[in-house]
Amino acid sequence: KAGVTQTPRYLIKTRGQQVTLSCSPISGHRSVSWYQQTPGQGLQFLFEYFSETQRNKGNFPGRFSGRQFSNSRSEMNVSTLELGDSALYLCASSLDTRRTGELFFGEGSRLTVL
Amino acid sequence: AQKITQTQPGMFVQEKEAVTLDCTYDTSDPSYGLFWYKQPSSGEMIFLIYQGSYDQQNATEGRYSLNFQKARKSANLVISASQLGDSAMYFCAMREAYNQGGKLIFGQGTELSVKP
Numbered sequence: 107k108a109g110v111t112q113t114p115r116y117l118i119k120t121r122g123q124q125v126t127l128s129c130s131p132i133s134g135h136r137s138v139s140w141y142q143q144t145p146g147q148g149l150q151f152l153f154e155y156f157s158e159t160q161r162n163k164g165n166f167p168g169r170f171s172g173r174q175f176s177n178s179r180s181e182m183n184v185s186t187l188e189l190g191d192s193a194l195y196l197c198a199s200s201l202d203t204r205r206t207g208e209l210f211f212g213e214g215s216r217l218t219v220l
Numbered sequence: 221a222q223k224i225t226q227t228q229p230g231m232f233v234q235e236k237e238a239v240t241l242d243c244t245y246d247t248s249d250p251s252y253g254l255f256w257y258k259q260p261s262s263g264e265m266i267f268l269i270y271q272g273s274y275d276q277q278n279a280t281e282g283r284y285s286l287n288f289q290k291a292r293k294s295a296n297l298v299i300s301a302s303q304l305g306d307s308a309m310y311f312c313a314m315r316e317a318y319n320q321g322g323k324l325i326f327g328q329g330t331e332l333s334v335k336p
Contacts, residue, residue, distance in 0.1 A: 139322030
């Protein structure tokens, strides 16, 4: 069974640009969550999508957005990149996390903003 | 206030010995779940073990067990018979209320190094 796949794995952007990251969840999983990991702030929740609807949202500015498609694949977009957006962006999928379901994470997309 | 506190930034353990990684949490919600994840240098977060707030027994998964002390709000991870491959970052996380879905609150992590 294929795991959570994130693309691209590494990317370099400059300030002011935008970036789109992709996440393909485990087959059958309908929930996709996104996290930002930085050395200073640790792991922080960005948002969760379930059946194409945003179900939860963390405390990030509106420059961070996401969406989910009918096949459960998800994308997140960061516009007007800032140096502080340099981070590992992790995607996690689950059948449904409203009960005890654990999240299965991908290997992440490492974004460097210059 | 920190919701999840991991007080050990780094730990060393000898191969084949047991090690306990500390985690305390803070929530006023009676329904919550506690998780432990392992993050090797590759970056992927690997699920290890889960404990629900209403679970009567401590969770166990192979060499991993969770020492859940609800009154003290602690959920320590115990790894028995450490292996070299256990060297990684370990994160404690909490889901407050089952309707929080995929929103986990993570601690700052503990870096475990297993010595041969």
